[in-house]
Amino acid sequence: MTSLGFLYPGHSAEDDYPRIEQILASDIRLPLVHTDIGEDAHRVDALLEMGSAKRLAGGVEELRLAGAEAVVWACTSGSFVFGWEGAQEQVDNLAAVAGLPASSTSFAFARAAAEIGVRKVAVAATYPKDVAAHFVSFLASAGIEVVSLKGAGVITAAEVGTWGREEVLRLAREGDHPDAEAVLLPDTALHTAAYLRDLEEALGKPVLTANQVTVWEALRLTSRKVREPSLGTLFTQKPVVTAP
Structure with a gap:
């Protein structure tokens, strides 16, 4: 079994993750932990606080207990507002705290675009x-x-x-x-x-x-290869997922 961990801000479309798990219909599990978002606002200052190291660190232990082999910050705006270098520092800190390979949705978009x-x-x-x-x-x-x-x-x-x-x-x-x-x-x-x-x-x-590439990125981090056309072109590439 492959267990992929996600830190998800608040509550909105988190049910996409069990849906994708069901679509994959395999031994892949997608445990998700909700982070405290503070103020729900698509505004730069609020997004910087949402993606702060302290808020992300809070959900890591629960994912470790769920057996996660990688962790992805499942938030685009709460990562790209830091800029490329700041977003890299964000995931480096997350990896250090989790003791696991880590990434974010923003990097997932960049790598997914390259993949296709x-x-x-x-x-x-x-x-x-x-x-x-x-x-x-x-x-x-x-x-x-x-x-x-x-x-x-x-x-x-x-x-x-x-x-x-x-x-x-x-x-x-x-x-x-x-x-x-x-x-x-x-x-x-x-x-x-x-x-x-x-x-x-x-x-x-x-x-x-966003949720599609986030799952794909977690698969990439664990070198797990998956093909599922109902999840779009990204999941039909050969190979679909490359090693980190």
């Missing part, structure tokens, strides 16, 4: 545009060009968590661009696990979503 071979992307974000702009800068550090940015302006993760299939599809369509090789939806508060096939069929190109 795309360099030009569109970003369809739930966040206000000023927050989403930090994600653009983060991707630029990985050599990924954002040809189009959509910021939906939603302030709280709680509101994002209420969105269903139609809202998710609309966000992706509005954020797409003819020059984009893939569309990225960077918010772990957004339910997407059930809609990945629909998203890619609607747009006619790969779609990377």
